[in-house]
Structure formats: structure tokens, C-alpha cells
Amino acid sequence: MAALPSNAQVAVIGAGAMGAGIAQVAAQAGHPVMLYDNRPGAASQAVQGIDRQLGRLVEKDRLDASAREAITARLQPVETLDALGEAHLVIEAIVENLQVKQDLLRQLEALCTVDCILASNTSSLSITSLAAGLCRPQRVIGMHFFNPAPLMALVEIVSGLATDPALAATLYDTAKAWGKQPVHTRSTPGFIVNRVARPFYAESLRLLQEGAADCASLDALLREAGGFRMGAFELTDLIGHDVNYAVTCSVFDAFHGDFRFQPSLVQKELVDAGRLGRKSGQGFYDYAAGAERPQAAELHSQARVERCVVEGQPGPLHALLPRLRASGIGVTERAGSGLLRVGDATLALSDGRLASQRAQEDGLRNLVLLDLALDYASASRIAISWSADTTAQARDQAVALLRQAGLQVTAVADLPGLVVLRTVACLANEAADAMLQGVGTPGDIDLAMCAGVNYPQGPLAWAEQLGVGYTLKVLEHLQHSYGETRYRPSLLLRRIHAEGGRLHG
Template sequence: MSALSTNATVVVIGAGAMGSGIAQVAAQAGHPVLLYDARDGAAKKGREGVLANLGRLVEKGRLEPDDAAATAARLTVAASLMELKGARLVVEAIVEDLAIKRKLFGEIEDLVAEETILATNTSSLSVTAIAAGLRHPHRVCGLHFFNPAPVMALVEIVSGLASDAEVLDVLVATARSWGKVPVRATSTPGFIVNRVARPFYAEGLRLLEEAASDVPTLDAIMREAGGFRMGPFELMDLIGHDVNFAVTRSVFEANFCDPRFRPSLVQQELVAAGWLGRKTGRGFYDHAAGAAPPRVRTCSPAPAPRSVVIEGVLGPAEPLAAALANAGIPVECRPGEGLIRMEGATLALSDGRTATARVAGGAAADLVLFDVALDYVTAKRVAIAKADQAPDAAIATAAGLFQSLGKTVSLIGDLPGLVVLRTVAMLANEAAEAAHLGVATPSDIDRAMKLGLNYPKGPLAWAQDIGVGRVLETLEALQAAYGDDRYRASLFLRRRAASGMALM
């Protein structure tokens, strides 16, 4: 199916940051664009914002002056909805309120031709519900951009129950012609990104509730070990807790209160206090001018080990063996169960069980667990946790090993799955469940999470690298430890683990 011709008029309703951004994208792609907003002066202000953005692109050498002028000429302000009549595509980007959106689409349907495509930029509301009651619900689809729309590559193309396949194909082709990367999703709560991303915030919040560590340290672990651009608390402060909490509640309630999406009382308290993050100057962090920089908990310097014995295969941590040898530390390899033994401590990669539980099950009493890292060679930080039975000296021994490799080490509480492994396992599980339920294909899910949220890897590809069996063991250990159905493993994940098939 072909994309819309650049002669086709695109109308964007809602001139806030998102609507104006979408209008800029369509105008830069060559379409005549009308920008409308019911608020007095909002559309004019939105157009001025687009012109300012184009000016900045010219200043930076990213856009030719003639192209900026041509784009500006194609973008005009509509004085009323009556000007929609010639539109080939109408994109709605107004407030996230189902009743208001349905009313607007009812008005639009009476104004445009029958072949006009109607798209909603909703991030979490049901496309099916928005289209319900219209005479031609087949032409209503989701066209979900990410903020800022001119910069972010991802667009979710969302099918409602009545959406026509040819209409969806046109939107996919059109998004590509606009320089975007489209992924297809069905109209389920949160679609792909807002659904699969919930554990990134939820596990951070739960670790904070359980005093695994403090906010700056948990964020640092996710950045410097997990490779995420921002930790969960930094990102929630950026998004705004009112927005993030509302999306979590919406997805939770839309899924009939499935515990996988349960909101956090900690975040609810922030919203109640009006501590919404950067926009109010206070959230998990103090964003006021002159505020003291956050301090990350870090283990004191310790001596490097004189020698190391590696028993068996370390799984995703196998690069540590070569790194230790390259650092000049004598390494002896023996058969075994994936352990690093030194004088004073035994190290093991987390498998979801706590160190204390593993000692109770027969592991060495000086056991220290270490967390997954995106890349053990380049990671700047590693998180560790010791068994209750282990002597305090074991912490220094473990820290000394990673410090000898140039890593900073953070000690956290002995909780199931530690930080990175626990979060990635839950992200992979939600991605697997979305694939199992037909929300999107595995490849589109991973593509969406990388492009929509800048994840260092798609969660399914990351789970494959860690080992599907280890991810499944982690989830089972979490569910056993907490007795919480929040951690139940997806059937998709179980089947792939049992069959040895790849997740992608």
C-alpha cells in the first residue's frame, strides 16, 4: 500500500507540544498542514513554536533555509473545524480523555469525506472505544508519536477492533515516508511502549520501598551497569509523576487490576505532595538551583585479589574471566557451577534467589552475589549483595575484584534478583506476554522499546543474551520469594525456555 501523496492535506487537532510537533513532521515531509486548536490563540502559538524549531535547525546547519521557508509556508492555522473538509488525514492530539475524544471524532466525521483517515495520538486509551459509535469506525486508527515528535523516530500504528487493514497499511507507509519507524500494535492498554515499560519504573519503586538502596544509587546502577540513559527515578522526575502515575493507573485499571501493573504508594505520595519532578522543582531529586548534587553509595577501595579460581561457566558474566586475566590476576579454571572463588569470598551471578537463601540451600557461607551488566567490559559500576551469614570482610574482597577491573562497586540489600537482572527480567517478561497475546510481533516490540525509550537493547534480545533459562529462573525466584502474581512468568517465555527456541 502506498503512502499518502504529499498533495494530501493533513490536519492536526491540538496545538500543544505533541500536536505542533506532528504538524512539523507532516509539513517537513511535504504536506499542506492545517493546525487547529479550540483554545484561543493556541494554534497560532503552536505554529510560532514550529517556526522557532525550524529556525534552530537552520542555525545548526541541519536544515537549509529554503526548506525551512517552504515548510513554514505549508503550515497554516485553521480558524475552525469547518476548514477540515478537504483533509485526507486528520490527526487528533488533544487531552487524554475518552469522552472528549469521542465527541471530537463525532464532530469530525460530519465534516470530512468518507475516505478521510482519522487518527488518534492517544498514548493509552482504547482506539476501539474512541471509534465506537461512529458511522465509519473502520477508518479510525492510532498514530502514536513520541515526544518530541520531530526528533523521536518511533510511531506506533494501532489497530482498533474495527480498523481497516488497508487504512493501517497506508499509515505505516506514510509514517515511513515521513522518516519515521512504524511498529504495529493492537489496541490494548498502553499499546507496546507504555505497557512493556511499566516494570522499569515499578521495580525501581519496589526496590526503594524495600530499602535495597537509595534513589541516586539505584539510578547509578541502572545507568552505569545496565546501560540505560537514565535511571527510573531520574526518568520519572523528567516525565512528571502526575503523568507517569496516571499512565500506570490507567494501564492497571484497564487490565482489570492485574498485579503486574500495580501502581506504587511511594509515587502516589509524591503526587499528593505536589512533588511532580523537574517541572515543580522537587520529585525524587531536588531540582532547585544550587541544590546539592546526589551522592551515590560506593564501596571503599579494596585490594585486588592475589588469585582467582573460576569454577564452571559464568554465563553472561563469562567476559569477566578474560578481563581478570588481562588485568594480570592469576586465574585458574576448574569444573563447577559458575562460581568465582577467592580467599575470603565466593562470588556468583544472581539467578533471582537471594544470597541468604542460596547459603541456606548449601552454598558457601561467604557468598556474595553480583548483578547483571549490559557489558562487563565497559560497565562502570557493578552492584553486589552479601548473604546474612557472610562476614563483612567478604564485601571488601568482592569489591576489590571488580575495582581491579576499573569498576565502581555499590553494595545493596540482599533482595531477589538484585537491580539490573530483576528489572530486565520483568521487562522481558512483559514483552514476552505482549508477544504471546498478539499485541505486536517480538521484533516490533524490541524495536519500539529501543526507539521509543532509548533502551540499550530490546528486552527480548537482552533476555536471549542473559539466557532465557536464567530469566525464567529469576522470575520464578521472585514469585516464590514474594508470593506475588506480579512476577508470574509468561507462557511465551516458558515455552521458549522449554524448547530452546529463540525469543526473536
């Protein structure tokens, strides 16, 4: 089936930020749009707000004045549900409450034509449950936009157990015609994004709880080494801890208490204290007027490095070598097991083991572990940890090497997988499990994470770049260190590694 024609009537229920944003998207695509809210006057106020936003685009020369007028003219606020009876597509964006949404869908089914598509913008509720009890459950589907809807590209097209596949194809094509990047997904807890993204928050929260480093340092590492747009603490402060914690609890409960999705006591304490982030003025950071933003911790060195030795193939760290040479450091390459040596220090990319454990097991003295970076050629910061027997002189030599190459160096406690590495490995693991369970194709999963939450790279593509075997090894070491099912590797990663295949095709 093709996309809905531009003259098809669209109705949006709920005139809050999300509903108004969806209505704007549909109107900009040429559809006549009815906007309804059960609060008297709310729909009219929302249309006025949309017009003001369009006006700002006109002022910035990003929209013609005539286009603004045409879009606003297509937006019709209505005061009763009965006015929506002739709509071709109804999208509800009301409160995230299963019973309230079910009641609304029953009303709409009785009111609308038999061909009307009933779509929910739910971010976490089961489409199958929403459709249960309706006479035409095949007409119910999820159309999950991301906030703010006019700006965010991703739309998850969510099929419940009864959803007509042709309907999913129609809404997929419709979302594309609206200028969005749609993905297909099944109605499972969290769909793609809210499921796969859980480790991004969870690992930083755990690292903070275990004293790895402070919030500012952990956030800076995810941004400046991992390439993420925001760190976990600044992002949850922006989202709101009440919202983020509630989604985590919802996914955790829906998976029957699977510890992979376990909520954080650190975040619960913030919620209990009313420190919800930016909207309350206090979260992990203080947003009061004049409050100073804490800076990431850095290590410094007065030493000067002339040369280093690379033994064997250092894996992803190989991308660091041109940077070392460009900084005037002589790099000697010889056979070995993938280590870098400078002075008394032995440097290695983390493999998920504690530095002290790896030093003991591999017989390495003065071991300094380096964290993963998205691109060692352009990263501005790197995390390091070291074994208990590493001397101050060896640490200083390692820091000097990295600083000379233009990297800011942040120390973290000796915890498995450091910061970026364990976060990426856990994201890839969750994405692999979603792929294994048919929640989405590898292409859709990676697209969803890039377009929906601005990841610098899809987690499955990242795992392939690092090597499925290496990703699997990191997870196995994390699981061994913690002794928890939270880090159990996905069966799909094990199978792909055993077969010598690829996650993408």
C-alpha cells in the same frame, strides 16, 4: 497500499507541544498541514514556535534557510473545524479524555470526506472505544507519536477492532516516509511501550520502598551497569509524576487490577505532595537553583588481589574474565558450577534468590552475589549483595577484585534479583506476554522499546542473550520469594523453554 502522497492534506487538532510537533513532522515530509486548536490564536502561536525551532536548526547548519521557509509555508493555522473538511488525514492530539475525543471524532466524521483517515495520538485510550458509535469505525486508527515528535523515532500504529488493515498499512508506510520507525500494535491497554515499560519504573520504586538503596544509587546502576539512558527516578522526574502515575493507574485499571501493573505508594505520595519532578522543582531529586545532586554510594577496598578462580561456566559473567586478566589478576579456570572465588569470598551471578537463601540451599560460605550488566567488558558500575554469614574480610576481597577491574561497586540490600537483573527479567516477561497475546511481533516489540524509550537492547533479545531458561528461573525465584502474581512467568517463556525454541523466530 502505499504511503499517502506528499501533496495529501494533513490536519492536526491540538496545538500543544505534541500537536505542534506532529504538524512539524508532516510539514517537513512535504505535506500541506492545517493546524487547529479551540483556543483562539493557539494554532498561530504554535506555527510561530515551529518556525523559531526551525530557525535554531538553521543557525546550527542542520537545515537550509530555504527549507525552513518552505516548511513554514506549508503550515496553515486555522480557526474553525470546518476548515478541515477536505483533509486526507486528521490526527487529533487533544486532552486524554475518552468522551472528549469521541465527541470530536463524531464531529469529524460528519465534516470530513468518507475516505478521510481519522487518527488519534492517544497514548492509553482504546482505539476500539474511540471508534465505537461512528458510522465508519474502520477509518479510525491510532498514530501514537512520542514526545518530542520531531526527534523521537517511534510511531505506534494502533489498530482497533474495526480498523481496516489496509488503513494500518497505509499509515505504517506514511510514518516511514516521514522518517519515523513505525510498529504495528493492537488496541490493548498501554499498546506496546506504555505496557512493556511499566516494570522499569515499578521495580525501582519497589526497591526504594524496600530499602535496597537510595535513588541516586539505583539510578546509577541502571545507567552504568544496565546501559539505560536514565534511571527510573530521574526519568519519572523528567516525565512528571502526575503523568507517569496516571498512565500506570490507567494500565492497572484496564487490566482489571492485575498486580503486575500495581501503582506505587511511593509515587502516589509524591503526587499527593505536589512534588511532580522537574516541572515543580522537586521530585525524587531537588531541582532548586544550587541544589546538589546526590551521588551513588560506593564501596572501597585497600586490599590487593593477585588471583581468582573460576569454577565451570559462569554464564554472562564470562565476559568479565578478560577484564580481570587485563587488570593484572591471574584467572585460573577449573571445573565447577559457575562460581568465582577470591580469597575467602564466593562470587556468583544472581539467579533471583536472596543471597542468604542461596547460600543456605547451595551450601555456599561467604557468598557475594553480582548483579547483571549489559556488557561486563564496558560497564563502569556493578551492584553486589551478600549473605548474612559473609564475613567483612570476604566482602572486602570481593570488592577489591571488582574495583581492581575498574568497576565502581555499589552495595544493595539482600533482595531477590538485585537491580538490573530483576528489571530486565520483568521487562522481558511483560514483552513475552505482549507477544503471546498478539499485541505485536517480537521485532516490533523490541524496536518499540529501543526507538520509543531508548532501551539499550530490546527486552526479548536480551532474554535470548541471557537464555530463556535463565530468565525463566529468575522470574520463578522472584515469584517464590514474594509469593505474588506480579512475578508470574509468562506462559510464552515456559513454552519456548520447553520447546527449546527462540523468542525471535
